[in-house]
Amino acid sequence: MNQPVFALIDCNNFFVSCERVFRPDLEGKPVVVLSSNDGCAVARSNEAKALGIPMGAPAFKYRQLFRDHGVVQFSANFELYGDISKRITMLLTSITPRIEVYSVDESFLDLSQLNIHDFTAWGKMVRQKILEWVGIPVSIGIAPTKTLAKLASERAKKDPELEGVLFYNDTKYLERTSIQDVWGVGWRLTPRLKAEGVSNAWHLACLSPQRAQQLMGIHGRQMVAELNGVSCYPLAREGKPQKSISRTRTFGEDTSEANVIESALANFTTQACYRLRREGQLTRRAGLFLTTSRFKPGYRNWSREVHFSTPTADPGLILHTLVEQFSQLYSPQQSYHRAGVFLYDFASAGQLQTDLLGYVDTPLFDKTTARLQAIDHVNNRWGKYTLRIAAEDLARRWEPKHRLRSPRYVSNWDELPVAKIGYR
DNA sequence: TCTGGGGTCCTAGGACCC
DNA sequence: TCTGGGGTCCTAGGACCC
Numbered sequence: 001m002n003q004p005v006f007a008l009i010d011c012n013n014f015f016v017s018c019e020r021v022f023r024p025d026l027e028g029k030p031v032v033v034l035s036s037n038d039g040c041a042v043a044r045s046n047e048a049k050a051l052g053i054p055m056g057a058p059a060f061k062y063r064q065l066f067r068d069h070g071v072v073q074f075s076a077n078f079e080l081y082g083d084i085s086k087r088i089t090m091l092l093t094s095i096t097p098r099i100e101v102y103s104v105d106e107s108f109l110d111l112s113q114l115n116i117h118d119f120t121a122w123g124k125m126v127r128q129k130i131l132e133w134v135g136i137p138v139s140i141g142i143a144p145t146k147t148l149a150k151l152a153s154e155r156a157k158k159d160p161e162l163e164g165v166l167f168y169n170d171t172k173y174l175e176r177t178s179i180q181d182v183w184g185v186g187w188r189l190t191p192r193l194k195a196e197g198v199s200n201a202w203h204l205a206c207l208s209p210q211r212a213q214q215l216m217g218i219h220g221r222q223m224v225a226e227l228n229g230v231s232c233y234p235l236a237r238e239g240k241p242q243k244s245i246s247r248t249r250t251f252g253e254d255t256s257e258a259n260v261i262e263s264a265l266a267n268f269t270t271q272a273c274y275r276l277r278r279e280g281q282l283t284r285r286a287g288l289f290l291t292t293s294r295f296k297p298g299y300r301n302w303s304r305e306v307h308f309s310t311p312t313a314d315p316g317l318i319l320h321t322l323v324e325q326f327s328q329l330y331s332p333q334q335s336y337h338r339a340g341v342f343l344y345d346f347a348s349a350g351q352l353q354t355d356l357l358g359y360v361d362t363p364l365f366d367k368t369t370a371r372l373q374a375i376d377h378v379n380n381r382w383g384k385y386t387l388r389i390a391a392e393d394l395a396r397r398w399e400p401k402h403r404l405r406s407p408r409y410v411s412n413w414d415e416l417p418v419a420k421i422g423y424r
Numbered sequence: 425t426c427t428g429g430g431g432t433c434c435t436a437g438g439a440c441c442c
Numbered sequence: 443t444c445t446g447g448g449g450t451c452c453t454a455g456g457a458c459c460c
Contacts, residue, residue, distance in 0.1 A: 035428035042428065060426035076428085103431095103460045186458050217434060219458080248429065295427060340429090400428090 002112040004231045005142065007123065008149040009092060009130075012137045012157060014105035015043035018084050019074050021135040022409050022417055030071040034059055037250045037400040038075050075402035079411040087134050095126065100236045108146060110235045123165035143168035146233045147226035150183040151201060174202035174227065184223045189216060201227060241346065242279055247271045248340025251398045254293060256335050258327070261290070264398035265326060266319055266391035268341035273315040274379075276343055277372060282311030284345040288322045290329060293337040302329045311347040314368050315389060318343075323391075339398075 011017060015033040020026050030047035034040065041048075041057040051069055053062060059073070066073060085104045092099055098110035116122045123140040130138050141152025148168050155173055156166040166173070180190040182201050192215065198204050204212075205227035212220040222232040247268035255261065265288060276283060289303035304325035312318065322341065375387045385392075407415035 037426090037428065039427050056427080058427040063426085078429095106460075184458065188457060217457085219434075242431085244431075246430065250428065253425095293427090338428095 004144055005111040005116075005119070006144070006146050006149040006231075006235070007109040007111050007119075007126075008102075008141045008146070008153045009088075009107050009109065009126070010139045010141070010150075010153045010157070011088070011105040012139055013043055013045055014085075014136070015074075015076065015081055016045045016048075017136045018081050019077075019406055020045075021084065022406065026072055030069055031074070032057075032066070032071055033074045033076055034404065036076055036402065037252065038073075038403060039250065042076060073404050075405035077406050077408060079408045080406065083410045084134060084136065088130060088136060088138075091130060091133060092126075098235060100238070102236075108149065108235055111142065119167040120165055123167065124163065127164050138164065140165045141168065142166070144229045145226040145231045147183050147223060148229065151177055151181075151227075154181060171202065171205075174205055175200055177201040179204060182223070182227070184219060241281060241348070243346070244342060244344035245272045245275050245279075245283075246340055246342035248289075248338065248342075249398070249400055250338045251336065252401045253397075254335045254337050255398065256332055257395065257397075258330055258332070259394040260397050261330070261336055261339060262323055262326065263392055263394040263396060264339055265322055265341060266389045266394075267398075268339070269319040269322060270315045270389055270392065272341055272343050273313050273318060273372075274376065276313045276346070277349075277376065279346075280349045281346040282313050282349050283318075283343040284308055284311050284347060285343070286318050286322060287342050287344075288326060289340050289342075290326075290336050291338045292335060296337075300334070304329060310365075312368075313349070314372065317368075319389060319391065 016031045019031065019033065026045075028047065029045070030051055030053075031045040032041045032048050032053060033043040035042045038059060040059055041053055041055065041062070044053050044055070048071055051065065051071070053065070053071070059066075062071075065071070081104060089099070089101055089107065092107055092109060096109055096111070096114060098113065100108040102108055111119070111122075119142045123142055127138055127140055130136055139153045139157035141149040141154070141156055142165075143149040143152050151173065152166040152168040155176065156162045156164050159166075177200055179185055179193050179199050179201065180187070182204060185193065185204075193199075193204065196215065198207065205224060207215075207220075207224050209221045209224060212224040214220075216223070225232050249264065249268070251260075251264065269286075285305060285307050287303060287305040289301060291301040292299055304322075306321045306325060308317075308321075378387050379385070407417070409415060409417050
């Protein structure tokens with residue numbers, strides 16, 4: 001068997017790069033993309049990073065800086081980013097089907113079967129192809145383990161001499177990677193490791209497996225092995241069913257009105273159930289939560305959970321149950337800031353379990369399935385909200401703000417870019 | 425006034441069983 | 443009532459990722 005070789009393809013400043021595909025005039029300018037409620041920065045161009053705007057920077061604290069330096073702001077446009085992400089996935093899949101789409105802007109490829117002689121040249125070719133065909137700059141790291149591929153792609157991003165591609169072949173790159181930049185080391189572990197004298201990836205690689213496990217659990221042991229070139233994390237094969245689905249939002253503005261919140265719950269439940277059906281799953285448990293603002297005194301949160309003896313994907317049923325729970329929690333004196341619906345403990349729609357008494361109302365179940373299929377069919381054909389639960393219309397005032405959203409150039413017929421051709 | 429959203433996995437401890 | 447070991451299941455919380 002061939003030695004494992006992984007490539008990580010990581011899109012640079014992905015959301016910003018997506019905006020720039022349709023706004024090439026923004027090349028070289030500071031750009032930020034704000035989270036769904038225009039609350040904080042979730043992507044920054046290199047120029048914006050150079051201005052000292054950190055990830056997650058609350059927009060209201062940086063307004064002045066944005067003005068002073070002409071930082072261009074966008075509300076997040078996830079439909080656009082999702083579409084561009086799919087195009088890159090398609091391109092990569094044409095190179096090899098052995099791909100793991102790790103997130104919206106990162107994919108791992110297993111290169112061990114590809115018979116590549118010069119990995120650096122191969123990486124540069126792929127990078128150029130993505131840039132030309134989709135318009136997104138990427139960084140590529142190639143190494144015998146995923147952790148090292150990740151580390152290599154970070155170096156490739158930071159060091160311009162590498163031209164976006166690093167084939168990992170030298171432990172000097174470990175010494176140059178500080179401990180908090182290692183995949184799997186977060187803000188909690190960083191101070192603990194530093195206290196042990198472990199301040200870069202090289203130090204971490206030198207820890208004994210026992211010590212690593214002591215400090216960080218089984219994950220730590222695997223991390224150390226991976227840094228030493230021993231692959232512990234295989235390529236995750238697709239088709240792994242999801243274990244939970246949630247839809248949560250911070251409201252456009254805080255609200256005390258029950259019908260506003262119920263309309264939000266209706267929307268979340270509908271979205272979550274649609275996702276659940278697309279996964280071919282039914283749920284046994286559903287929950288909701290409500291919170292006040294974390295940034296105001298007297299922060300509180302509430303949550304409730306319900307159990308279904310027969311697994312379901314019916315938003316009508318789930319919403320009805322959740323709204324009952326909601327009415328028990330609700331107080332008109334409170335000002336609510338955020339809410340969410342979550343589903344978990346799934347059963348495959350193909351192999352329905354009966355309840356404790358061995359009873360499933362099959363005719364009812366079939367009728368529900370047919371009804372939901374009809375709704376999905378209509379909405380796929382005519383648009384997301386063509387058929388919806390009436391409660392969604394009670395008051396849509398919960399919806400987050402997105403004052404600065406770019407057009408959905410590639411996913412909405414009404415927002416296609418317009419090309420102007422001039423004649424002389 | 426204004427601070428995102430969606431996930432996974434591991435572990436420790438309690439309840440309960442024999 | 444007390445003694446001891448071994449096992450499973452569930453849950454809450456912690457840690458991480460993008």
